[in-house]
Amino acid sequence: MxxxxxxxxxxxxxxxxxxxxxxxxxxxxxxxxxxxxxxxxxxKLDSVTLHGRTVDSSADGTLGRRPxxxxxxxELGHGDKTMPIAASGASVFVRGALRNLPKDLQLGIPTRWWSLAQSKTISKRGLLRALLDLVAPRSVGRGHLPDRAIGSLVERKLGLEVVNSLVDPMLGGIVAGRVSDLSAQALMPSLLAAAQKPGGLMKALRELAPTPETQVPPAFLSVEGxxxxxxxxxxxxxxxxxxxxxxxxxxxxxxxxxxxxxxxxxxxxxxxxxxxxxxxxxxxxxxxxxxxxxxxxxxxxxxxxSYASVATITLCFPDHGITLPECGTGVLIPPASAIPRGPRKGQRFLTTAVTFLDRKWPLLLQPGSRWIRASIGRIDDERFTHMTDDEIIAMVREELTIVFGATEAPFAASVTRWSKALPQYGxxxxxxxxxxxxxxxxxxxxxxxxxxxxxxxxxxxxxxxxxxxxxxxxxxxxx
Ligand SMILES: Cc1cc2nc3c(=O)[nH]c(=O)nc-3n(C[C@H](O)[C@H](O)[C@H](O)COP(=O)(O)OP(=O)(O)OC[C@H]3O[C@@H](n4cnc5c(N)ncnc54)[C@H](O)[C@@H]3O)c2cc1C
Incomplete structure (x- = not known):
């Protein structure tokens, strides 16, 4: 043959x-x-070497439940070469402060009103609006929905503040998109199904969630190294x-x-x-x-x-050069959260998320240093493409100071640009x-x-x- x-x-x-x-x-x-x-x-899978370490400069792990x-x-003979994520939880910078994300989120969508209330991530007014989902749930229309934007579904059920403070930074952040344009059918089919059930969205999402028996731990894993x-x-x-x-x-x-x-x-x-x-x-x-x-x-x-362009900024700080929240894998910065003070007050943050690399992956732990990564760029924010690496690093550092308090100069910092990198599932x-x-x-x-x-x-x-x-x-x- x-x-x-x-x-x-x-x-x-x-x-x-x-x-x-x-x-x-x-x-x-x-x-x-x-x-x-x-x-x-x-x-789009690559690494960066700085301060004597090689670390991922794009994907640093992935969902464990996909096989x-x-x-x-x-097949490669390295089935034993995975590492599970070592931390859980995250924070979000909303209403001028860092706050822990509510428990019981599904891709940023709250599934229990009480957890949402306890998190203080949204205002009293926003909480009252979300409460309607329990006491007077809104319908998204009759009949089978072939598809709908994630943002409009969640807004109808839980209100705009939940979309802006939680769903856009988390679910939109995964593809550097805006949930007002992203497809529920493609990115979260359980949301489309839950939104069409009679009654509240939060209850329907809980009912559709996989039971612990059917989940494959760990939730997020990486390849060793x-x-x-x-x-x-x-x-x-x-x-x-x-x-x-x-x-x-x-x-x-x-x-x-x-x-x-x-x-x-x-x-x-x-x-x-x-x-x-x-x-x-x-x-x-x-x-x-x-x-x-x-x-x-x-x-x-x-x-x-269409594709969103993004960049990652890997930073190695001296151990006491930055004060991170006590726990969690990182911080989300919603596009709707304006800079609360300083010369850029009222402007949109350049940074969309911060990942605590050495907390997620203890292999990176190095005495005397902290490894973090900032992400920038979204489908509707390409400001960084007109900036030099030094300008990006300076602006990200300024924003880290707003989010975490004063920071010392990092030992090393590196920008990796990913042009037209993330397809938009509209x-x-x-x-x-x-x-x-x-x-x-x-x-x-x-x-x-x-x-x-x-x-x-x-x-x-x-x-x-x-x-x-x-x-x-x-x-x-x-x-
Ligand atoms: C910053 C960032 C963070 C991410 N984080 C995660 C994460 O945490 N978890 C996760 O699971 N995923 C993550 N992803 C997504 C994931 O990394 C990418 O979706 C995936 O790597 C894309 O792989 P691909 O092979 O489809 O495309 P690509 O990696 O884009 O590969 C396509 C290749 O084709 C080549 N090419 C293009 N045109 C031609 C041509 N004419 N001739 C020859 N070659 C050509 C390109 O040079 C490129 O090498 C992230 C992506 C980015 C950018």
Whole structure:
């Protein structure tokens, strides 16, 4: 049997997971290559080394209840190489102060009024509005809702203050979006289901929550040493399986070979590769450019997915250089929380969240220092893209002082920019993805993978890569 040539375009986690699945399971039937535009593999998974430590500069862990990361680590022979998160809880900077998030939140949505009241995260007026959910719950309309914005559903049931103070910073923060635009169906289907039940939202969410028996602990985990280690493990395994990973090579075009051979021709700035099968594992914007020459409708659908640009600022402070809350994994800063004092009083914070890295991952604990990370940037806030790294660090430090009190100068600080990084799962996202899948199915020997398809988190990206790989294996062996 002649070997089929498979090319994976894009060496992020989705592309690498796809390449690995094919190489590990198709036996001798496929010859796999990964072509990556940048100088390194891993895409949006990377690390930064400062003050003698290497730490994640993007994802630093992921949801434990999705099985795909564990399945991949098991395949790589490193199923024992995970680390559970070591802290829980978080705070939110609202009404001019740091306050513990209410207990019993589901992705930022309160499920018990009393916990919400105790947290003091929203005003008395906001609490009274949320109380309506218990005493006079509002309906979201009759009949089945195909989709609705998360923000409007929660606002209708619990009021705008709950949306602004809790749901937008938490659920919106995950994808650097605004919940006024994000899809309940795609990001929190349980909310869509709960909102349509008669009665209160909080009660319905509690009833739909998984019972402790069905939850898989730990809730959040990472790969031993850091999420970036996953790329090192995958790359080593791909190498041993004979997969060529070609970096610094931008795929500039994708078209069918003329004549009797229907193979794909994959143009790069250096040369053209022939492939029987291609998996396009780039962000949707780049996939649109590659698909445009052979399917303008598909290209348009892909181009319609928007992306938020973000940046992370990793800071190593002297131990007593910053006073963090006594417990918790970090702080959320809602877009609606204005700076309460100082020269920028009334303006929007640049910082959207602060993560206490060495509390979450004790492996990072280092006597005399504190590792924290600030996140900046949202779909509606690209101010940082016009700022230098030094300006960003100065502004973030100023904001940390407002949130935590006085801070000393950090030992080290580093900015990592992630341009157009997080796809926005807007209202009716699932319908858009179904249309894209139907359009792709019109073509032979091509599949898509990536964070815009099945979820933004690392396990969902692995799932999309493996799904594309499974199609390639199945269809390659049918010929
Ligand atoms: C700051 C940040 C924090 C995050 N935090 C978390 C978290 O805590 N937990 C979690 O689970 N997830 C998190 N995520 C999300 C997760 O990291 C990403 O969704 C995921 O890594 C995306 O993988 P991907 O393979 O789909 O895409 P990418 O990583 O974007 O990979 C696509 C690759 O394609 C390449 N490419 C593009 N065009 C071409 C071309 N024409 N030719 C060749 N190559 C091309 C790109 O260079 C890139 O390497 C975070 C993301 C960011 C940015």
């Amino acid at each position: 002649t070997k089929r040539d498979v090319i994976v375009i894009g060496g992020g986690i989705a592309g690498l997971a796809a390449a690995h699945h094919i190489a590990a399971t198709s036996g001798d039937r496929c010859n796999v290559r990964v072509i990556e535009a940048s100088s390194r593999l891993g895409g 795909e990361l564990m399945a991949l680590l098991n 850091g999420m970036y280690r996953l790329i090192e493990l995958l790359t080593a395994s791909l190498d041993s399986l004979g997969v060529a990973c070609i970096v610094d090579t931008h795929v500039t075009g994708l078209h069918r070979q003329a004549g009797s051979d229907p193979a794909w021709m994959v143009d790069t700035q250096h040369s053209t590769y022939r492939a029987d099968w291609v998996i396009v594992a780039t962000p949707a914007t780049e996939a649109a450019a590659l698909c445009a020459p052979f399917d303008s409708e598909l290209a348009e659908q892909l181009a319609a997915i 209202v009716n996202h699932q319908a858009k993805i179904d249309n894209i899948a139907n359009a792709v199915a019109r073509h032979r020997d091509i599949a898509l993978a990536g964070s815009y398809l099945e979820g933004v988190g690392v396990p969902a990206c692995i799932a999309s890569g493996r799904r594309a790989a499974a199609i390639a294996i199945r269809e390659s062996t049918e010929v």
